[in-house]
Amino acid sequence: GAGVSQSPSNKVTEKGKDVELRCDPISGHTALYWYRQSLGQGLEFLIYFQGNSAPDKSGLPSDRFSAERTGGSVSTLTIQRTQQEDSAVYLCASSLIEGGYNEQFFGPGTRLTVL
Amino acid sequence: AQSVTQLGSHVSVSEGALVLLRCNYSSSVPPYLFWYVQYPNQGLQLLLKYTSAATLVKGINGFEAEFKKSETSFHLTKPSAHMSDAAEYFCAVRSRGSGTYKYIFGTGTRLKVLA
Numbered sequence: 001g002a003g004v005s006q007s008p009s010n011k012v013t014e015k016g017k018d019v020e021l022r023c024d025p026i027s028g029h030t031a032l033y034w035y036r037q038s039l040g041q042g043l044e045f046l047i048y049f050q051g052n053s054a055p056d057k058s059g060l061p062s063d064r065f066s067a068e069r070t071g072g073s074v075s076t077l078t079i080q081r082t083q084q085e086d087s088a089v090y091l092c093a094s095s096l097i098e099g100g101y102n103e104q105f106f107g108p109g110t111r112l113t114v115l
Numbered sequence: 116a117q118s119v120t121q122l123g124s125h126v127s128v129s130e131g132a133l134v135l136l137r138c139n140y141s142s143s144v145p146p147y148l149f150w151y152v153q154y155p156n157q158g159l160q161l162l163l164k165y166t167s168a169a170t171l172v173k174g175i176n177g178f179e180a181e182f183k184k185s186e187t188s189f190h191l192t193k194p195s196a197h198m199s200d201a202a203e204y205f206c207a208v209r210s211r212g213s214g215t216y217k218y219i220f221g222t223g224t225r226l227k228v229l230a
Contacts, residue, residue, distance in 0.1 A: 031216055033218070035220070041222065042205065042220055042221060042222035042223045043159075043205060043207075043220035043223075045217065045218065045219065045220070048216065048217060050216055056215065056217055058217075091158070091159070093159075095216070097216055103149065103161045103164060104159075104161075104218065106151075106158045106159040106160070107158060108157075108158045109158060
């Protein structure tokens, strides 16, 4: 596709349930990032994938959060046993890592609401 | 460790007035610097980026930013605000030459333009 896509656009779940959020990056982009945007909190880095390297998971807030990137393309962010504090907009971005300074292209986000 | 500080979570200016959004970074070496804008109910898009070619960087919609190493700053300016500039603005930094492609975002500044 022309841009980064994310699905679903909105997700409402009950506390304790697991959720999966999907990101389709721009074709050919080697780097993929997940962020969490909470009201008044800015963008919180969660994890990034770059090519075949081990992902940088340093931003994941707890072991309930995990992410995979299959075939160097699509990524899934999984949140297990969701809590109300997990409610936020989850943003995905991709980038073509060449030259060192390439910009990130962001998807529209998935708004997660945990009841 | 790198960090980004955006002074002022909310800034209000009159239409036609100067826009100044502040960003300071902390890094051992001058990093790559970015400004992103998020219009209401839209995803983030790149306004401009500093990559070391020139200290004064011009972006879209009449915005520009100046990299000042001595002040570790990368403030965003626009000579004359338009109503359409109302949005949230994020400053971001990425380290240079460290082998990581991790971006750190500031907490954002919400710009309000008064008629």
